[in-house]
Amino acid sequence: MKVPFTWKVTGWFMIGWSAEFPLGETRPLRYFGEDLVAYRDESGEIHVLTGHCKHLGAHIGHGGKVVGDCVECPFHGWRWGPDGRNTAIPGEKRVNRGLRLRVYPVNEQNGCVFMWHHPEGAPPNWAMPDVLGLFPELTVDPGSFYRPYPEFSRKADGEPVHPQVVLENGPDSAHFRYVHRATVTPRMLDWNESEHSWTFLTGWPDVRSADPDAMAMLIHAHMFGLGGSISAFEGSANHRLIFAATPVDDETSDLFYSIWWPKLPGDDSDVPPPAVRERVEKQFLITVWDDLSIWRYQKYVEHPALSPQDAKPYMSLRQWATRFYDVPAETPA
Structure with missing residues (x-):
C-alpha cells in the first residue's frame, strides 16, 4: 500500500503478548525496518534493544543469553545492559564505552507489550x-x-x-x-x-x-x-x-x-x-x-x-x- 506519509511513525506500538516473552529468554523482532532483540531479564522486566551486536554484528536475538538484567551476544559473549551500554567483554577488564545499542522504551500491561518508537530516538513524550x-x-x-x-x-x-x-x-x-x-x-x-x-x-x-x-x-x-x-x-x-x-x-x-x-x-x-x-x-x-x-x-x-x-x-x-x-x-x- 502506497501512502503519502511515512511508515516511521512516532508513538506507542504493540509488539506482542506477555506470554511470548518468557523469563530469561531472548526474542528477535523486526519493526520500523530495524532488527531488534527483546528479552525478559531475571527480575521479570522486558527490554527492547538494537538487535545486532556492536562488536561484529551478530544478531543477539538468535541464540543470545540473558544474564541478570543484561543480554549476552551468542558470537563472542559481549554483554549489553538495559540502557544499551556495554557491560562486559570476555577476557578483558575493560568495557567499550564508545559503543551503545539503541534502547526502545517498553510498556507491559494487561497481558500486552508495547514499545515506544521515534524515528530519531527521542524518548516518550506521553504515556x-x-x-x-x-x-x-x-x-x-x-x-x-x-x-x-x-x-x-x-x-x-x-x-x-x-x-x-x-x-x-x-x-x-x-x-x-x-x-x-x-x-x-x-x-x-x-x-x-x-x-x-x-x-x-x-x-x-x-x-x-x-x-x-x-x-x-x-x-x-x-x-x-x-x-x-x-x-x-x-x-x-x-x-x-x-x-x-x-x-x-x-x-x-x-x-x-x-x-x-x-x-x-x-x-x-x-x-x-x-x-x-x-x-x-x-x-x-x-x-x-x-x-x-x-x-x-x-x-x-x-x-x-x-x-x-x-x-x-x-x-x-x-x-x-x-x-x-x-x-x-x-x-x-
Whole structure:
C-alpha cells in the first residue's frame, strides 16, 4: 500500500503478548525496518534493544543469553545492559564505552507489550494508556475478564496496510454493513481529538425500539496515537478490545487483536469455557479477516468523496494523524 506519509511513525506500538516473552529468554523482532532483540531479564522486566551486536554484528536475538538484567551476544559473549551500554567483554577488564545499542522504551500491561518508537530516538513524550483503565464512566474490575491471550487474541503478520488506514475504519460507519455483514448501520454520536488521542462514541440503533435515538449498544473508542485503538462495549455486549498495527518496514505492518471478555457469573477461571470461546470467535474475532480482505488490495485515496455523516470525523482523524509524522515519507530512488 502506497501512502503519502511515512511508515516511521512516532508513538506507542504493540509488539506482542506477555506470554511470548518468557523469563530469561531472548526474542528477535523486526519493526520500523530495524532488527531488534527483546528479552525478559531475571527480575521479570522486558527490554527492547538494537538487535545486532556492536562488536561484529551478530544478531543477539538468535541464540543470545540473558544474564541478570543484561543480554549476552551468542558470537563472542559481549554483554549489553538495559540502557544499551556495554557491560562486559570476555577476557578483558575493560568495557567499550564508545559503543551503545539503541534502547526502545517498553510498556507491559494487561497481558500486552508495547514499545515506544521515534524515528530519531527521542524518548516518550506521553504515556501509553491503560487498556482497562480507560473510560472511567464504565467501572471495571480487571479480574472480571477472561485472559485475552491466547484464546481471544489474533495476529496477522506482514500485511500491506499502514496504521493510519487501520484507524480510519473508526469513523467509517458505512462499511460495517458490507464488510462485517451488520444488519444495522452504526452512528457516530460524538468525537474529540486531543494532542495524543482521538476518541469517539458510536451507537448501534435498537431495531426493537420505535425511538430512532435508542441504542442497543454503545462503543467507546480511544486511539492512542496511530499505534491502535482501545474500545469498550456497553449494552448488548460489554467487552473490551484492542486493535493495533505496528509497521514492520515501509510496506507492511503486523496487526494485533485482543479481546477482554466478561467472565460468566460464578466463574473464577481465567481460561474461557468452550461455549464462550466459540461465540467470541464467530461474532468478533473474525472481523480482522473481514477488514484484511479489503486492505490487502486497497489503494489509498488522498481526497475521498465521503458521505455527509462521515466527512467531519473522518477528516478530523486524518488531520490529527499528521502530528505523529516527525519525518517525511520515503521517496523512491
